[in-house]
Amino acid sequence: MSRLPPGTLFFEEPSSSMNHPFPPDPFPPSPFDQLLVPEGLHLQLIHHAQFxxxxxxxxxxxGRIHRGQGFVTHVFPLGNALASPTAYLTDPRDLLHAFRNLRQLRCDLLGFYHSHPTSSPWPSRRDLEQNTYGSEVVHVIIGLAGKVPEIAAWRLFPGSYQAVPYHRLAG
Structure with missing residues (x-):
């Protein structure tokens, strides 16, 4: 099983817990049209995929959902219980720990991410078949097939998918 560096609980955008660009919505989260990812967290996604x-x-x-935008403030790396180059299963203990932290931080669940070590960041058939969270959250895929990693975000539906604009914010 791929394990994370010792002591890695989650990655946080500097000062994100105190200075969100907008307050949490008073209503339950709804789907958003685009995903905004600060540079530092974007790089953490790539680092985790390469590690x-x-x-x-x-x-x-x-993070936070506001006016059709999902702003990522925290990345929670999870262990892959399958230790496979073509599939993943989130480690249940890691997932439970992440959900507890998410609640304590009063953040919205924006989505999940995983990597494709030898292919592009397009949803695979397996991704569509094993989507248990529906289209309310996004699925970010880090493709490592080329010399430069590629990242794309998707909403997954039974048998289909839809691109969600992924914006890397300059730090």
């Missing part, structure tokens, strides 16, 4: 090689990595994205 997990040759296996797929997986994790959770949290």
């Amino acid at each position: 997990a090689l040759p296996h797929e990595c997986c994790g959770l994205l949290a």
Whole structure:
């Protein structure tokens, strides 16, 4: 099983817990049209994917939803219980720990991420078949097939998918 560096609980955008660009919505989260990811957290996604090689990595994205935008403030790396280059299963203990932290931080669940170590960041058939969270959250895929990692975000539906604009915010 690919394990994370010792002491890695989650990655946080500096000062994100105190200075969100907007307050939490008073209503339950709704789907958003685009995902905004600060540079530092974008790089953490790539680092986690490269660290997990040759296996797929997986994790959770949290933050705030406001006016059709999902702003990522926290990345929670999770262990891949399958330790496979073509599939992932979030480690149940890691997932439970991440959900507890998410609640304490009062963040919205924005989505999940995983890597494709030898292919592009497009949803695979397996991704569509094993989607248990529906289209309310996004699925970010880090593709490591080329020299430069590629990242794309998707909403997954039974048998289909839809691109969600992924914006890397300059730090």
